[in-house]
Amino acid sequence: MSAPVVIIGTGLAGYNLAREFRKLDSETPLLLITADDGRSYSKPMLSTGFGKNKEADGLTMAEPGAMADQLKAEIRTHTRISGIDPGHQRLWIGEEAIYYRDLVLAWGAETVRVPVEGDAPEAIFPINDLEDYARFRAAAAGKKRVLILGAGLIGCEFANDLILGGYEVELVAPCEQVMPTLLHPAAAAAVKAGLEGLGARFHLGPVLTRLLRNGEGLEAHLSDGQVIACDVVVSAIGLRPRVDLAAAAGLQTGRGVIVDRELKTTHAHIYALGDCAEVDGLNLLYVMPLMSSARALAQTLAGTPTAVKYGPMPITVKTPVCPLVVSPPPRGTEGVWSVEGEGADIKALCHDAGGNLLGYALTGAAVMEKLALNKSLPPLLA
Ligand SMILES: Cc1cc2nc3c(=O)[nH]c(=O)nc-3n(C[C@H](O)[C@H](O)[C@H](O)COP(=O)(O)OP(=O)(O)OC[C@H]3O[C@@H](n4cnc5c(N)ncnc54)[C@H](O)[C@@H]3O)c2cc1C
Numbered sequence: 466m467s468a469p470v471v472i473i474g475t476g477l478a479g480y481n482l483a484r485e486f487r488k489l490d491s492e493t494p495l496l497l498i499t500a501d502d503g504r505s506y507s508k509p510m511l512s513t514g515f516g517k518n519k520e521a522d523g524l525t526m527a528e529p530g531a532m533a534d535q536l537k538a539e540i541r542t543h544t545r546i547s548g549i550d551p552g553h554q555r556l557w558i559g560e561e562a563i564y565y566r567d568l569v570l571a572w573g574a575e576t577v578r579v580p581v582e583g584d585a586p587e588a589i590f591p592i593n594d595l596e597d598y599a600r601f602r603a604a605a606a607g608k609k610r611v612l613i614l615g616a617g618l619i620g621c622e623f624a625n626d627l628i629l630g631g632y633e634v635e636l637v638a639p640c641e642q643v644m645p646t647l648l649h650p651a652a653a654a655a656v657k658a659g660l661e662g663l664g665a666r667f668h669l670g671p672v673l674t675r676l677l678r679n680g681e682g683l684e685a686h687l688s689d690g691q692v693i694a695c696d697v698v699v700s701a702i703g704l705r706p707r708v709d710l711a712a713a714a715g716l717q718t719g720r721g722v723i724v725d726r727e728l729k730t731t732h733a734h735i736y737a738l739g740d741c742a743e744v745d746g747l748n749l750l751y752v753m754p755l756m757s758s759a760r761a762l763a764q765t766l767a768g769t770p771t772a773v774k775y776g777p778m779p780i781t782v783k784t785p786v787c788p789l790v791v792s793p794p795p796r797g798t799e800g801v802w803s804v805e806g807e808g809a810d811i812k813a814l815c816h817d818a819g820g821n822l823l824g825y826a827l828t829g830a831a832v833m834e835k836l837a838l839n840k841s842l843p844p845l846l847a
Pocket residue numbers: 473474475476477478479498499500501507508509510511512544545546547571572573574592593594619622707738739740741749750751752753755781782783
């Protein structure tokens with residue numbers, strides 16, 4: 466049998482690529498390998514599960530067996546690849562070698578962890594996949610108070626969702642505003658106020674230094690001397706593209722695995738997309754870019770080399786207490802921000818010197834204007 470196309474990862478990138486590829490090629494053997502249980506699910510739903518009262522099973526869209534049938538593919542679950550040997554077009558799972566025709570890295574990003582002192586490190590939960598979510602739900606069952614580390618997009622979404630799920634929420638983050646890398650301060654203030662209106666308590670500036678058991682609960686010691694009583698901790702301090710195995714195999718890596726517009730790495734027959742990929746300098750940890758990448762790469766793998774293009778890609782943040790849509794100005798552009806509106810309804814627009822719209826942040830009622838504004842946004846990768 467000829468060597469298969471091998472995809473590492475069964476997240477949205479891996480599964481969407483497999484689906485797009487099968488639309489074009491139903492014959493070439495396809496092998497998907499994943500370290501997790503291989504269930505198909507939509508990761509963005511993880512930060513809406515408490516409000517909807519959904520367990521991990523309730524967020525599952527398909528079991529791996531059903532995906533294998535649908536994709537006419539072999540899927541190996543709970544299987545972690547341990548190395549790539551580009552010279553021989555093979556990869557390693559421990560001692561086992563698997564040969565590939567083409568290899569696609571869709572192995573995502575991992576949560577950033579910081580060392581915390583104390584006797585309760587196992588009470589800190591990252592939530593970056595369905596199995597993490599199941600573990601956190603089990604730990605949070607019957608508990609009341611959640612401390613969230615990080616006030617970025619994911620921390621804010623979990624804050625809103627956990628409050629909807631009946632929890633008391635405090636957030637700790639060493640930044641001055643929520644979503645500091647993403648959001649204009651006026652829009653950030655609106656989102657923070659919305660979450661505070663629901664009861665969230667923010668501690669912006671300090672970091673968690675020690676986590677101690679105290680009877681049934683926990684005591685979180687912050688760097689500014691505050692002590693917060695809580696029951697369980699969610700870590701949402703950021704994601705880092707997985708690059709180690711690629712770098713060890715001699716592939717060029719930067720923030721992510723470096724690929725060109727055709728999603729090709731620096732080695733023949735190896736491609737990357739999704740959270741792990743840095744596409745022509747852009748590492749975007751969102752669904753829209755990976756969908757565009759999956760469509761383009763499927764064409765390339767089916768014999769028609771195709772470059773990916775990114776149009777405007779605004780991000781809808783799932784903080785229903787204060788709706789938010791944001792489209793940061795593309796890299797390398799220079800603009801000036803103007804802010805209209807007040808309270809919960811903020812329209813912050815960024816224009817270049819020629820008056821062209823570069824980006825925006827819309828909150829509250831102002832999100833209604835997104836469709837009209839999207840028409841004027843520049844593409845991210847033309
Ligand atoms: C809580 C949350 C909410 C989000 N909300 C949104 C949103 O609203 N909108 C949006 O656009 N984006 C959102 N995102 C981001 C979006 O979910 C991700 O960009 C996307 O899911 C990434 O998909 P991926 O397939 O690249 O990676 P992943 O889903 O992380 O998949 C990686 C896969 O690789 C496997 N793997 C890793 N290492 C190995 C190995 N060595 N061997 C074998 N397999 C391996 C893993 O097991 C997994 O199957 C959210 C993210 C989170 C965490």
